Amino acid sequence: MGNTEWGFSTEQVHAGIRPDGGHGARITPVYLSNGFLFDDFDQARERFAGESEGYYYTRYGNPTIAAVERKLAGLEHGVDALAVASGQAALTIAFLTLLKQGDHVVSARSIYEGTRGLLREDFARFGITATFATDPNDAEALAAAFQPNTKAVFIETIPNPRNDVPDLELVTRVAHEHGVPVIVDNTLGTPFHIRPIEHGADLVVHSTSKFLSGHGSAIGGAIVDSGSKYLTDAFADGHTVNDETFTQKARSLAGRFGPTLSPFNAFLLQHGIETLSLRMREQSGNALKVAQWLESRPEVASIDYSGLDSSPYHANAERYLENGYGAVFAFTLRGGLPAAEALINGVTLWSRMTHLGDVRSLILHPASTTHIHLTAAELAENGIEPGTIRLSVGIEDVSDLIADLEQALVAD
Ligand SMILES: Cc1ncc(COP(=O)(O)O)c(C=O)c1O
Structure with missing residues (x-):
């Protein structure tokens, strides 16, 4: 083949x-x-x-x-x-x-x-x-x-x-x-x-x-x-x-x-x-920068991104992933549901969508969408909290992506 x-x-x-x-x-x-x-x-x-x-x-x-x-x-x-x-x-x-x-x-x-x-x-x-x-x-x-x-x-x-x-x-x-x-x-x-x-x-x-x-x-x-x-x-x-x-x-x-x-x-x-490597290199590189930036923010309680040294899965990621760590991950806001709602409503560049892997950056609140039918216990078992947000990072300029997240976080 x-x-x-x-x-x-x-x-x-x-x-x-x-x-x-x-x-x-x-x-x-x-x-x-x-x-x-x-x-x-x-x-x-x-x-x-x-x-x-x-x-x-x-x-x-x-x-x-x-x-x-x-x-x-x-x-x-x-x-x-x-x-x-x-x-x-x-x-x-x-x-x-x-x-x-x-x-x-x-x-x-x-x-x-x-x-x-x-x-x-x-x-x-x-x-x-x-x-x-x-x-x-x-x-x-x-x-x-x-x-x-x-x-x-x-x-x-x-x-x-x-x-x-x-x-x-x-x-x-x-x-x-x-x-x-x-x-x-x-x-x-x-x-x-x-x-x-x-x-x-x-x-x-x-x-x-x-x-x-x-x-x-x-x-x-x-x-x-x-x-x-x-x-x-x-x-x-x-x-x-x-x-x-x-x-x-x-x-x-x-x-x-x-x-x-x-x-x-x-x-x-x-x-x-035919253009997978070009996009993945950009998207995974952008995702790492967005995750590192989120890690520096006081509003953020935790980040589930295997590319960060702080992730308990970083060793597995280092062992198995080449050329980057992927472009989809979740993070959780200290402010819970109201903070998540304000962030989702506040972004202007990120698309509010249930899709991923797109050249456009996408943002979603799992607890009220993909995981809406789960009980509170099941949500907790799956690590989905009221303040958890999922990102799929695209190929845009990462400075624009971060600026958009920042204005929406600060506005909260
Ligand atoms: C990891 C994973 N597998 C499978 C699917 C289902 O794919 P599709 O939407 O093409 O049916 C999704 C959709 O989000 C997914 O994230």
């Missing part, structure tokens, strides 16, 4: 690129076609049987989507990838390809709230349960969360929004000792900062709506397959029909469940990825 000897910036432009057949287009065009013609009776049968390369129906594959799948597999140093309609669809398909009714997942507690809800509420309705390990960096506590029916472990490289970066190699070691694969959500890390497969992860999941696109105009998701034996072993209990790879199995499941990525969004994603 890629060329592991290339530098990241070369890879992001050239990985997975194949000259488009026919007209020699430099960029794979947008194939907005639901179906593809068969030359004859035999070719139709071969396509459905998976005996010949080529496309038949966009829900199962499309040249524009395939181009971005090859690029993502290349960038994450995986063997294959599947792109779907959103990050949530990618997580759903990754889990459902591996799991069946009666199975169990061990997940880190500190993860994106949408994924926690999926595991805790939606999958539970279908007989798939989850245990949330409080500290995935504690090997004994993590091992204690396993059950005989545990079939997968789930973590995020840079947890949204707490930044409690896990010890990835410890987690993969414990999971593999139990014979189960590790699914890693690398949405906030991006392959520019970390390639989880190089640390033992079996599957990498992305919300491509975020940093990979960067422009904030196309929702999408992807699963990158490492080809590891823990994935194929997961099918050994008979819930697959033959010796398909993980991605083949996931592609047919996604085809039936139906969360197809629009070829147009795949095209926009491909353009986003």
Whole structure:
């Protein structure tokens, strides 16, 4: 897919690129076609049987989507990838390809709230349960969360929004000792900062709506397959029909469940990825400066940014993250809810939005938005306080970003 000897910036432009057949287009065009013609009776049968390369129906594959799948597999140093309609669809398909009714997942507690809800509420309705390990960096506590029916472990490289970066190699070691694969959500890390497969992860999941696109105009998701034996072993209990790879199995499941990525969004994603390193370098650099500035402010009680020396997760961040520490983090104001409300209402440059990884800087109050359905005890367990604010730092001049936060803090 890629060329592991290339530098990241070369890879992001050239990985997975194949000259488009026919007209020699430099960029794979947008194939907005639901179906593809068969030359004859035999070719139709071969396509459905998976005996010949080529496309038949966009829900199962499309040249524009395939181009971005090859690029993502290349960038994450995986063997294959599947792109779907959103990050949530990618997580759903990754889990459902591996799991069946009666199975169990061990997940880190500190993860994106949408994924926690999926595991805790939606999958539970279908007989798939989850245990949330409080500290995935504690090997004994993590091992204690396993059950005989545990079939997968789930973590995020840079947890949204707490930044409690896990010890990835410890987690993969414990999971593999139990014979189960590790699914890693690398949405906030991006392959520019970390390639989880190089640390033992079996599957990498992305919300491509975020940093990979960067422009904030196309929702999408992807699963990158490492080809590891823990994935194929997961099918050994008979819930697959033959010796398909993980991605083949996931592609047919996604085809039936139906969360197809629009070829147009795949095209926009491909353009986003080509400038990932340029944006991430700026955004993560800006995030560090904003976090350092917040640390100097009397209004701020605490900051959850793994790039700060004061973070308890700085050692893990130093060990696993390259070229910076990401651009999404949370901090908590001493003044609680009124101070949070005043800051959110007072900014004029930061966008009040529930999105992240955009070139624009975004600000959100988790307790009244993404985490609004949690009880007070659950909020406390997840480190979300009334004064907690989440930032996604963009590419603007950092002095402007800080000035805007400062005028809103002082106005309070
Ligand atoms: C870490 C993480 N994973 C997955 C998702 C879901 O992605 P999407 O919005 O593309 O469905 C999000 C969304 O914020 C996220 O932050």
